[in-house]
Amino acid sequence: MNINDAYLWLKSIDGITNNNINQIESNNIDIKDLINFSDKEIYNLKNINTNIKENIVKYKSLTYLEEIKSSLEKEFIKYVSIHDESYPSNLKNIYDAPKILFYKGNLxxxxxxxxxAMVGSRKCTQYGINCAKNISKSLSDMGINIISGLAIGIDTYSHIGCLEGKGKTVAVIGSSLDNILPKRNIKLAQKILDDGGLILSEYNIGSTVYPSNYVHRNRILSGISDGVIVVEAAKKSGALITVDYALDQGKNVFSVPGNINSCMSEGCHKIIKEGATLIHSVEDILNEYQINRDNYIENSKKCDNIKLDEKSIEILELIKDNGILNIDEICDNTKMEIKYVNTILNELVLKDLLIEMNNQVYSLNI
Structure with a gap:
């Protein structure tokens, strides 16, 4: 048995986690030989829960291993261990790196x-949706890959934005690859694969899905990434767990600011105060990685290829200078009637130049 198969066998046994495998290896044994150990030798292993030992004994069979391999083949699922050259290099050196990864697509x-990585709230606002899609597409058009978790909300729109660009998107999920969750994103998962992207999981087929899976998943999400972008997050958002992992792993953290009156921006503002790079435009990210956007013309300025009258430009510049404005403030500053302003604002939203937030509040669509 090779090391890949040893990890595959162990990860197929109910209840065995990545940490359990680390504990088994701490016994200074060659894990490739574990399947040939006697029951007594397995029960003599130190630092291992008795229930785990019982399960190892119960499934100590090469036949069981071959059944698992056959099941993976039927589902077109591949696997790679931390000892393989094809294992993601960024992931190898993080704390508690997965011993084995299961994947579909192009590793x-x-x-x-x-x-x-791009993360954020499941209960995102229209502002967050637009930011996620547009930032993701702009980065993707530069050939940058976008990593996210396939969850409802910001994750979904991060993947969608990337699919519209030139880069590839990668989904790291908290369930097994034969059980894509959430179910409503199964079609999105297939689009990711059809586009030449990748879906990753550390959970073998048939694995039980625990809430803690999604917390542990986040270390992989940040681990395979060069940086983490938080688009929209409440004060106690799960997205901030990914930020904690990123900081522990020495990765760059970026954050999109939002409406100071929105609870969905509290988490973003918190990490900006703590040192995350504020994203005013995509250039803030590109500059961090010394990427020259001069070579990229297609999407550099949305307004360049859109004909606008003087009043529309005046309103755009006003919002640009102030960040966000409601319709009454725009009327006060431009001295235009509200009906006229409302018509212009609707046109600018339709042209994807502005985002309408709650209560007729507007911001630029970055």
């Missing part, structure tokens, strides 16, 4: 490219 997309 090579993580090589020789900048990979940025």
């Amino acid at each position: 090579d997309v993580l090589k020789n490219n900048i990979n940025l």
